[in-house]
Amino acid sequence: MNAVKPGRIPVIALTGHLGAGKTSLLNHLLRRPGARLGVVVNDFGALNVDAALVAGQIDDAEAISGGCVCCLPDAGGLDDALHRLSRPRLRLDAILVEASGAAEPVALARLVALSGVSGIRLGGLVEVIDAAEHFSTVDLWPEPPARYAAATLVVINKADLLPATDRDRVLDLIRERVRRRHPQVQIVTASHGRVDPALVFDTAADEDPPDELPFAKLMRDQSRDHDDHQHARAASVELAGPVSPSMLVDLLEDPPAGAYRLKGRVRVRGSRSEQGFVVNVVGTLIHVAPLREPPSAGELVAIGMHLDQPAAQQRLEAVASTPADRPDTGGLRRLRRYRTLST
Numbered sequence: 001m002n003a004v005k006p007g008r009i010p011v012i013a014l015t016g017h018l019g020a021g022k023t024s025l026l027n028h029l030l031r032r033p034g035a036r037l038g039v040v041v042n043d044f045g046a047l048n049v050d051a052a053l054v055a056g057q058i059d060d061a062e063a064i065s066g067g068c069v070c071c072l073p074d075a076g077g078l079d080d081a082l083h084r085l086s087r088p089r090l091r092l093d094a095i096l097v098e099a100s101g102a103a104e105p106v107a108l109a110r111l112v113a114l115s116g117v118s119g120i121r122l123g124g125l126v127e128v129i130d131a132a133e134h135f136s137t138v139d140l141w142p143e144p145p146a147r148y149a150a151a152t153l154v155v156i157n158k159a160d161l162l163p164a165t166d167r168d169r170v171l172d173l174i175r176e177r178v179r180r181r182h183p184q185v186q187i188v189t190a191s192h193g194r195v196d197p198a199l200v201f202d203t204a205a206d207e208d209p210p211d212e213l214p215f216a217k218l219m220r221d222q223s224r225d226h227d228d229h230q231h232a233r234a235a236s237v238e239l240a241g242p243v244s245p246s247m248l249v250d251l252l253e254d255p256p257a258g259a260y261r262l263k264g265r266v267r268v269r270g271s272r273s274e275q276g277f278v279v280n281v282v283g284t285l286i287h288v289a290p291l292r293e294p295p296s297a298g299e300l301v302a303i304g305m306h307l308d309q310p311a312a313q314q315r316l317e318a319v320a321s322t323p324a325d326r327p328d329t330g331g332l333r334r335l336r337r338y339r340t341l342s343t
């Protein structure tokens, strides 16, 4: 999988009802080698091992006191934490925010997206569902909860607790309720939060760099026997020349079937010179940022649990093999509009 060096650090929020499995998911993600992660949690009580783990990676972990992150009086706590974690010297690949069970996902997504911190972008909102308790705790009314609409990825967790005879029916029912509110959202089932980290953030290498992330290695060694999650699929192309902005925006707005994330560095032809952009799509979030220099070679990568890999490959190759010979003013305007929305 190509590693695309993003311009801004993705902030991924983990939300879900009390006890749904957010901490389990976070712990699982922290074991991934080859990614430097920052973590913001508002209660380290349940996260002793992980506090050490995170501290080992980034020198200082950020804890928010005072309850739910999105109920803090002025949201200053979260902004401060994100600001500190986005310092370039930490070289983080992603920041994970574990919200308390009471956090409202829509409000939390807004807090991150509208935060005053310049070095970050909203990189996804992962809603963890307790499959066994869902219909007695969260989804209680005729209309599906609004929180589904904010999610980019829904993890139906604790699937192991459903009786085998009823499992498929309940999982289908949860999926159906989620899709009623949010038809395009990516849904995966899991036990103990074990989803492929490649779905959530960039995982560049299979092994840690020497002398780095010692705690991650320790955790991974302890958990090797349990690494039984399904793997995400990916499609990628190298881009030798400039791409058509219209085709690129079409791809961002309508990603290949089953793609959850789409990322890349591209060159496009402007009226006077070439320009470089880094593009990221997570669920329905589109982020476009300018690069200081157009990349000499670019790439596009699509990732998803249920990615239709051959179809995705074809779509990416179509973009790669249809360069714009002359400036595509309409396409550039569309691309720049996303750039403006993304700042």
Ligand SMILES: Nc1nc2c(ncn2[C@@H]2O[C@H](COP(=O)(O)OP(=O)(O)OP(=O)(O)O)[C@@H](O)[C@H]2O)c(=O)[nH]1
Residues within 6 Å of the ligand: 016, 017, 018, 019, 020, 021, 022, 023, 024, 025, 046, 100, 101, 157, 158, 159, 160, 161, 190, 191, 192, 193
């Ligand atoms: N059987 C089973 N237990 C699970 C699973 N995921 C988590 N648990 C257990 O459920 C409990 C709650 O899990 P957590 O990961 O702490 O959930 P949380 O959402 O972080 O909880 P709060 O922070 O209290 O909101 C723990 O005892 C976990 O070990 C699962 O998939 N199956």
